[in-house]
Structure formats: structure tokens, C-alpha cells
Amino acid sequence: MSGRRRPTRLLDVAEHAGVSAKTVSRVLNDEVYVSAETRERVLASVRELGYVGDAAAIGLRTRRSGFVGLIIPDVRNGFFGLLTRAIEERLTPASPALLLGDSDEDVDQEERYLRLFRQQRVDGLIVLPCGAPSLPDAVSEIPTVVLDRTVPSVRGIADHVLPANRRAAEVLVGHMVGHHRLERVALVAGDRSISNIGDRQNGYRRVVRAAGLRPHVTDGHTTPDEAAAGAYALFRTLEPPFGVFTTNNRMFWGALAAIESLGLTVPRDVVVTTIDSIGEATVTGLRPTQAVVPVATVASRTMQLLAERTLDPTLPPRRVSVDLDVEYGTTCGCVPLTGSPLMVGSMPTP
Template identity: 35%
Template sequence: MARIKDVAAHAGVSVATVSRVLNDNPSVTEETRDRVYAAMKELRYVPNAVARSLRTEATRTLGLIIGDILNPFFTELARGVEDEARQAGYTVIIGNADERAEEQDHYVRTLVEQRVDGLLICPTAEVTPLVEELVRTGRPLVFLDRTISGLDVPSVRADGATAIAELVAHLKSRGHRRIAFASGPATLSTGRERTEAFAAAMAEAGLDLRAEYMAAGDFREGSGRAITARLLDLPEPPEVIFFGDNLMTLGGLDEIRARGLSIPGDVAVASFDDVTWFVHVDPPITAIAQPTAEMGRTAVRLLLQGVAGRSGQSVVLPAELVVRRSCERKGA
């Protein structure tokens, strides 16, 4: 097995520099950090934090790393994880990756050093050597909400394809033809899957998928508002904007209201992700509801199979269309 001095020699840096990279020291340049990570990957180096953790003592703790703690989706997901873990006699330690690979690695390293019995990760788009080593060493691990191509890790996620097809059919039945989609990033499996499902649903419904009506954001408010502004400034703006998640929907609502436009009179709105406040706005927002809490509970059950030394299969749960008044046509 490669040692830290082997990594240092391969990367052309000192052992102290490799140690600083492993400890997330901000003094290390991005170029040096990338070189060290590349050396770790080539040499299949197991960081000390991972190596030290390969022990048999159970701590009755689980680690959960989520994408964005400010997103209500992840809040509900974490609640489902905590409820199931507590029932099974486990405590959950939560880390917020803030959709950044380096933050994800920081929490992976910290949680492994704390010797959690297993890890639940909502992975960022970037595959890091540390996560690859977790997979290779066989530590109990489950991906939650998202998957990463090429890594054989059991996962729990929602499939929204059927619900998206039902949404497009619903919009068509209300007379809508010009439908835009503000999707999430293609670097994330959730962004890709929702975009592909929307394109397939539009084709099935016999509706045009106009390039100017397709835009990718980052699952956050700012991108939802910016995309909405661009769509509404088109010579022929869409009749409906379908947002890829709840925070992008919030940003879109801000832009629509800032322009003094009405929903659904001037533009209809639908969201992937349903949150409690959608029923409290006027009009209530049509949304695709994921079984978020159940995803969290299912992921814990799947992870505990791995903790017990049993292999588990990935689980896909269906999402559901919830029709409200934000997509009705004027006069309907």
C-alpha cells in the first residue's frame, strides 16, 4: 500500500504539503492540491483517516452529508434519516457540503475519523479520490438522492419521469403549448434525469421542445430568477415555466412578481419538489412531490444492511404530481 511519502514524491512536493492537503489547509494552492489528489488516485493511496478507521468497534453513529442545508428538500431528507436512525438506536452526525467537493471531502474525512459506522452522502458532481477510496475499502456507504456513474454504490433516489410526463400532459390539457424548463446542472444526476424526462414527455405529448426555452441553473434561487428574466424577455416568452427544484422556483416567483406579472394569467409556474409553503402562496403552486422523508428512512435501512455485512440493492421511489392552481389558463 502506498505511503504518504510515496504520494509526496510522485507529486513533487513535501510530505508536509501532502499533509496540509489532507487536512484542508487553505494555504495550499489549487494547482498543488490537484497534483496531490492526482498522485493519490494514481497510487491508490488510502488517506490515514480512512486507514485508521478500518476497525471493528461500533460507535452507533451514522454520518450524513447533504448538498445544501438551506434547501428545504435536504432539511426534510435529514429529518427522515434522523427519525429512522434514532428508531434503530443510532445517532446521526450531519455535514453540509454546500455543493462543493472540497467541503464534502472535509466532512467525509472528519466523519471517518470519528469512526461512524456508515456514511450517507448526497454526492457533489465531482468524484474525489477520497470518495473513491471509501468505495474501494468497502466502508458501509449509501448515496442519497443522487448517483455517480462508474461507482458501484447502493443508492436511494426518486424517479420523477412518470410525474413529469403527467405534468406535461396536464399542461397540454389546459391548452398550454409554449413550455420552458429551468433545469438543474447537467453535472448532477438529478439535473440530467429531469431534463431527459422533460424532453421525452414533450415528445410524447407532441409538443415542440424549443431550444430557447431550455436553461440549466444550479438548484438555487439566483439562477432561477436569472433564467426567468431571460425567458420573459424573449420575443415570444413561454406560457409556462417548469422549475427543476423548489429554490429555483422561489427565484422565479421573485422575478415574476418584481415585474408585476400575474400567475397564471401572464405566466404559469410548476416546480419539481413540493414544499409546505407552496400551498400558502397565491395561487398555490403545482409541483412534483418526491417521497423525501421516505427516501431518508429507506437509505438508513439500506445502510444498516451494509453495517451488518449484508449487501443491499439500490432503491428507486416514485414521485407524484400534485396539481394546484398555478397552471390554469386565463378564463379556465
């Protein structure tokens, strides 16, 4: 076995190009006082030898790691995948690489990633938090943006980019109550302790209370199966027609499963609205009525705040609110169904 090859060093490039190590450094840093002929000879040696540099050495010199750390709650959730991609597309040349951590909504796992990113001296931190105890320490050490949701420990000390979840919920529930004249509107919700879910629940309750209606709630669910069980128990107590507002895509799919199990039809018997991008619902023939977080806008504002915080650490904490995009579809009846959907409950008798 020949073993692994030793990585090419800056000294190897200098020897190959017939110049000093300082000249190679000047070329790689795009400094002046290097002739065009020498610059091209050094770059040719870099290409031929496959030199990629030493990140640790560069970091010592520039005091930058070249990394931005991102902690998301669930890599399996399509929204967080879209958000990660949008942030990666907006990285700057100064910090061109993204380190990704999946907390899986677990405080201890989030704590491990925070410790790792602090050890790696990341240039910036973006976190969708679940409450790790060292998050305030990370905010004090690293330019940080808290995204999508927040926790009490950083509300007054960190920059935030937060979707206007309560306002979006009010629009969707208000649409069912005002436009569709429904007297019964149910809520199928996730964990209220997560701030964005709590905001969506608050929007539902405000509209229902203002309309003088009774709230019908099943909440605290984390999976579609849990949501389906809770929704089934709740929906069987309601007389159609009624409305359903779900707080995210998992709750949406759970609610649809309960509707199908009860032999009800969307939107004839049940009007359904949700917050989250439910692109997968196109396979059912449904176009959900939904409020969607504008991922590109959220990512752009996040990177803007991160850059400003990096340039001026003394800035006071900023809070940016981003309105959601509301799309009306077939699940509320505003857009007629075309063709035969694969799953909307029992089909009407011809």
C-alpha cells in the same frame, strides 16, 4: 477557580456501589448472572454519579462507533432539513447518533467530511454526493447508501435510493401540454451536472420532443436571483399563455420573480409546475402544482438498505427507485385561487 470536574469512571461506579468493575460492566451491558438487588444498586450509583460511559472504550470492545454519518449538499434547503430529521428518527439503538456534514455542493468540503467520518469509524454512511474523489474508498470501507442523486464513481458499486425524477418531470410537463393544451413550455433549471437535475431536464425534453414542440430553456442556475434573471430574459420572448417547469424550489422562486417583473399573472398567463416541496408558497396565496419527494419513504428505504448492508457486506449493489407524489394546485389552474394572492404578477383589471 475550581476547574472542570473529572468525568466519572466505571471504577468510580464500582467503588460507590461496593461491587467489582466487572459487575458494573455486566449490568450496563444487560448481561445475566447479576442479582436484581445488585443490578438496582449499580444503576442507582450510575444515576447518582452521572456516569455516561466512554464511547471510545465501548467502540474498542463492540467495534461500533455508535454514529451514522450524513453528508447533505445544503443545510439551508428545507428539503434536506426534512430528510435529515426523517433519517434521525429512524436511527437504531446500535448506532443512535447522527453526524451531519454540509458539503455546500463543494467537492473539497465533501472530501473533508468523508475523511473525518472515515477517521471516526462511523457505522454507516449516507451521502448526497457532489463527486469527492475518495467516495469509492469510503463505500468499500463503510456500509453506505447514496441518496437523492449519484455520481459516476459510485454508480455500480454502492447502494442507491433515488427519486424517480424523470418520470415526475414527464408527468408535470405532460400535464401542461396535454391537459392545458399549451404550445409553449419553458424550462428553468439548475446545474445539469447534478444527476437529479439532469433527470428532470431529460423528462422535460422527452415530453416536449414527443409533442413536437420547441424547447425553451434557461439552465445552469444556482440561486433564485440567477434563475430570475435567466427566466426574465427567456419569458419576454414568449407569448402568453405559456407553461413553465422548474427543477427545484430555488428555480420556482426565480421564475415567479420574473413573471411578476413582466407583469404576467399565474395561472392566467403562465402555468407553473415544479419539483420540490414549496410549502413557503402558501404565504403568497398560491398552492404550487408540484411533484414532492416522499421524505419518510426515502428515509425508511435508506435505513433498510443500510441495515442490510451492515449485516451482509457481500450483497450486490442495490438501486431503489421511489416515485414522487404529484400535487395539483393553483399555479396550473386546476385548483381555483381563493382570496387575493400576494404575488402572482399583475392583477386582472376589475
